[in-house]
Amino acid sequence: MPKKRYDLVIQGGSVVLKESVAKVDIGISQGVIIAIEPALPIEEAELVYDATGLHVLPGMVDIHVHFNEPGLGQWEGFATGSAALAAGGCTTYVDMPLNGIPPTIHVSALEQKMSLAENTSYVDYGLWGGLVPGNLNQLSALASRGVVGFKAFMSDPGGEGADIFARADDMTLLEGMQEIASFGGILALHAESDEMITELSARKRFNNQTSSRDFAESRPVIAEVEAVSRALVFARETGCSLHFVHISSRKAVDLIHEAKLQGMNVTAETCPHYLCLTDKAMETIGAVAKCAPPLRSQSEQDAMWSAVQEGGIDVIASDHSPCPPSMKWSSDFFEIWGGISGAQSSVLLMLEEGHVKRGISLPQISNLLSYQPAARVGLDHRKGEISVGMDADLAIVNMNRGFVLTEEDLLYRHKQSPYIGRSFSCSIAATFCRGHLVYDLENGVSGTSVGTFVPRMIGGES
Template sequence: MRYDMIVTGGDVVLPDGVRKLDIGIRGGKIAAIEARIAPEESAEVFHADGKTVLPGMIDVHVHFNEPNLGHWEGFESGSAALAAGGCTAYLDMPLNGNPPTVSVEAFRQKAELAAGRSTIDYGFWGGLVPGNLEQLERLARAGAAAFKAFLSDPGGEGEGRFRQVDDWTLYQGMKRIAAFGGLLALHAESDALTAGLAAEARIAGCTDARGFAASRPVVAETEAVAKALLYARDTGCRLHLVHISSADAVEMIAEAKLKGVDVTLETCPHYLMLTEDDMERIGPAAKCAPPLRSADQRERLWRLLAEGHLDMVASDHSPSPPELKRTGPDRTFFDAWGGISGAQSSLELLLHEGVLTRKLPLSRLADLIAGAPARRFGLQGAKGSIAVGLDADLAVVDLNRSYVLEKEHLFYRHPVSPYIGMTLNARVAATICRGRTVYTSEAGITAPGGGEPLMPVSLSLTPGLAT
C-alpha cells in the first residue's frame, strides 16, 4: 500500500493505551496503524521519535466574533491559534458576532466568511433566543451542530444582540430541539442572583476582582443547573452544560445522569488552572463568567475529572481588543470585558498539569479533548480518536520540552492571555489536520485556509423541510 504520509516513531495514544506505532495516511484518512511501516511506502515521512501522538483536540466552544467583529478575533487568527495548540477542529459560538447566528440567513453569512479562511476544520452553533423558535429546525438542517442559550444576560449592545432566554422560550425550545434529536447547551447562571448581587456590589463600591467573584457565587450556577436539568428531564431534550466552574454543579449533573437525564458537561482549562486569587493578581485578562473559583473548588474539579464525572474540556475562547480589558478611574473590574483568551493553550495546560503533574492517563485526556466531543456533537464517524478510517487529525506533542509562554508565541489577533509568563512543561510540536501538516513549532502555520466544514450526523430531522 502506498501512503501520502507516514507518522513514524511516536508514542501513539489509543483509547486503550499508549503504544509505539506508525500511522499511515492516505487521502486525508488514517489508512493503517502498525508496529512499523516501511518509509519507502510513503511520499512523506513525519518523524515523531521521542514524542507523543494524540488525536487532535476538538474545541467545541470558541468565539471568533464573525461577522463584523473580526477585528476582535476572526477565523484566520483564531484557527491559527487553535492549530498551534494542537486543535484540528472547532465549533464556533453564535454570539459576539453581528448578527448572531440565530437564523438560517445569519448562519449562511457566517459559513461564507469561514470558507477558505480557517486553518483547521470548523462548524457552527445555532442559538436559542426569544423569537426564533421557528428557526431551530431550519438551523439544524443548515448544519448547526447544536444550540446555545443563556440563562443570564450575555451582555452586548444593539437591537439584534444575542439575548437570554425566558423560561417559556427555554421550555418550548427544548421541546422542539428534542423533537428532531438536537442538542441544547446552556450558560447556567441565575440572572436574578447575579444582577442583584452586582447592583449591590456597585452601590457598596465593591467593584474589584473579589467583588466580581462574590457577585457570581456558586449558588448562581447550581440554581440555573437545577432548572436546566428539570426541563431536560421533562422534555427529553439532550442537554450540554458549558463552562461548568464548580464541583457542586458537577455533582448535581452526575446525579442527574444516574437518574437517566441525557446530559453532558464541559469545564475549561482556566477553572482547572486558576483561582480567584489569580484573577485578583492577573487582573481583567483572567476575568470570565462564571468567575474563577476557590482553590478548594479547583481541587474538587480535578478529583471529579479523574473519577470520570467531567465529560470534556473546551476553551471558551472569548477574546476582545485590549482596550476593553482596561480598568482605571472610569472603569472598574465589573466594566472590563468578561472573557478569557485561552484557545491556543488548552492542550498544553492539560498536559502540563493533568498528565505530567497529576498523572492523568493520556487515554483519559484524549477522550476529554477529542473522543467525548466527537461523540456528543455527531462527529464520531470522522473524528475523535486515532483509528483506521477516521480523519488523520493528530497533535504531536513533546512531553519533555519546557518553555515560558510569551506574547510572541500567541497567534491571537490580540496577544492577551492569563497564562503569559507561565512555564509549561509540554509543547505542541506539530498539528496534522486530515493528513496536512498545518503547524510546526519551528515554522508556525504551514498550511492556512484549508479547513473544511464539519458535518454532524446525530440528528433525526423531519424530511422535506426547506432550509
C-alpha cells in the same frame, strides 16, 4: 510510476489511542487514517514524518470558541483564531453563535458566517446555532444546515445594539427544549441564575464595591447550581439533550452526574482556566483573568480536579472569548469584558496540569479533549480518535521540550492571555489536519488554510 499506498506515514511515535499508548506507525491516504501498525513500510509512503521520541495525540476538538464573525472580526476572526488553535494542537473547533453581528440565530446569519470561514480557517470547524426569544421557528432549519446544536444563556450575555444575543427566559427555554428534542438536537447552556446575579451585582455597585473580589461574589456557586437544577427540570419534562458549558463548581458537576445516572442525556464541560487558575488570579493578573462564571477558590479547583479524575467531567473546552485590549481596562471590574483568551494553550495546560502533575493517563486526557467532545456534538464519525477510518487529525507533542509562553508566541489577533509567563514542560511539535501539516514548531503555521466545515451527524447522515 505507480502511486504509493500512503500519502503520509507518521513513524516511530508513542501514539495515544482511545484506551492505551502504543509505539505504532500511522498510515494516511487522502486525509484519512488507513493503517495503524507496529512498523509500516516507509518505501510505500510519499512522505514520512519521524515522530521518534514524540507522542502522537488526536487533535483537540474544541467545541467552545468565540471567533466573533461576522461583524466583530476585530475581536478575533477565523484566520487568527484557527491559526492559534493549530499552534496549540487543535484540529477541529466549534464556534459559538453570539457576539457576531448578526448572531447565528437564523439561517441567513449562518450563511454569512459560513462564507467568512470558507477558505480562511487553518483547521476544520463546526458551528453552533443559538436559542433566543423569538427564533423557535428557525431551529429546525439551522439543524438541517448542519449546526451541531444550540446555545442559550440563562443569564444576560451582555453586549449592546439592536441585534444582539439575548438571554433565554424560562418559556423560551422550555419551548426551545421541546422543539430541539423533536428533531434529536442538543442544547448547550450557560447556566447562572440571572435573577440572583442581577440583584447581587446591583447591591455591590450601589455600595461602590467594584473590585475583582466583588465581581466574584456577585456570581456565587449557588447561582450556577440553581440554574443547572432548573434546566434539568425542564430537560426531564421535554426529553431534551443538554450540554452544560464551562461548569465551575463541584456541586454543579455532581447535580449533572446524578442526572446522568438517572438516565438523562446530559453532559458537563469545564475549561482549563477553572482547573489552572483560581480567584487569586483576578487580583494578581487582572482583567485578562475575568470570566463568567468567575474563577473559584483553590478548594473548589481541587474538587474540580477530583471530578475530572472520577469521570464527572465529560468535556474540556477552551471557551476562548477574546476582545480588544481596550475592553479589558476599567477601574470598575464589572465594566470589564468577561472572557479569557486561552485556546492556544488548552492541550499543553491539560498535559502539564493533568498528566505531568497529577498522573492522569494520556488516554483519559485525550478523551476529555478530543473523543468525548466530538461524540457529544455528533462529529465522532470523523473526529476525536486515532483509529482506522478517522480523519488524520494529529497533535505531535514533545513531552521533554519545555518553554515559557511569551506574548510573541501567541497567534491571537490580540496577544493577551493569563498564561503569558507560564512555564510548560512540553510543547507542540506539529499539528496535522486531515493529513495536512498545518503547524510545526520550527516554521509556524502553514500558509494554506485547509479547514473545512464539518456538520453534525444525526440519524447516520452528515
